């Protein structure tokens with residue numbers, strides 16, 4: 001999902017030795033050479049969706065290909081979720097012209113066909129759209145103040161179709177589901193309970 005506790009989860013695991021944590025490059029999406037494609041996309045998705053998503057795709061690929069510095073790497077989202085969820089949502093909601101979707105899809109298909117992007121395990125922090133909406137208001141990121149609950153509901157359905165029902169797009173790895181509507185204390189407990197599974201990749205599923 002979005003705005004549901006991914007960064008908080010990664011911060012927790014970053015305190016463990018032998019784990020390398022790669023957070024999402026949101027700061028780049030908010031500032032590329034003085035421009036803010038994230039804000040532009042929320043202001044006018046039809047015009048700027050392609051701009052943001054092209055840059056997201058590039059920066060996610062860069063994250064995937066960066067050299068590994070620890071036995072276990074945890075990465076916030078992937079090039080797959082950017083395409084299967086956010087690009088798909090823009091297109092399906094009529095906020096991305098067909099030609100923009102086609103060009104992004106060609107890029108995505110070329111990348112995933114020609115470049116190896118190994119993923120061992122997807123950890124899905126499963127939250128309701130309402131929880132995300134509350135956390136969005138709590139975090140209060142300027143660009144995201146315009147996000148309505150309906151947007152979070154659409155993103156949620158796309159995630160559920162992909163990772164739970166498994167009816168929409170190919171899965172690059174097995175999925176570990178962690179219910180994440182709970183308070184922070186409860187979540188830290190769940191992270192501990194799932195630590196071995198997460199660190200083992202798909203081996204203990």
Ligand SMILES: Nc1ncnc2c1ncn2[C@@H]1O[C@H](COP(=O)(O)OP(=O)(O)O)[C@@H](O)[C@H]1O
Nearest residue numbers: 003004005006007008135138139182183184187
């Ligand atoms: N379990 C939780 N309960 C309540 N608030 C949370 C919880 N996890 C994270 N938050 C808060 O919700 C907001 C979004 O969390 P964050 O980790 O930045 O989400 P994401 O990286 O998925 O966008 C932050 O203000 C964070 O402090």
Ligand SMILES: Cc1cn([C@H]2C[C@H](O)[C@@H](COP(=O)(O)O)O2)c(=O)[nH]c1=O
Nearest residue numbers: 001002003004024026056077082086144
């Ligand atoms: C991957 C991706 C993200 N976004 C947007 C959604 C949020 O506003 C921010 C960051 O997400 P997070 O859940 O707070 O980490 O970026 C997007 O518009 N398109 C994307 O592909």
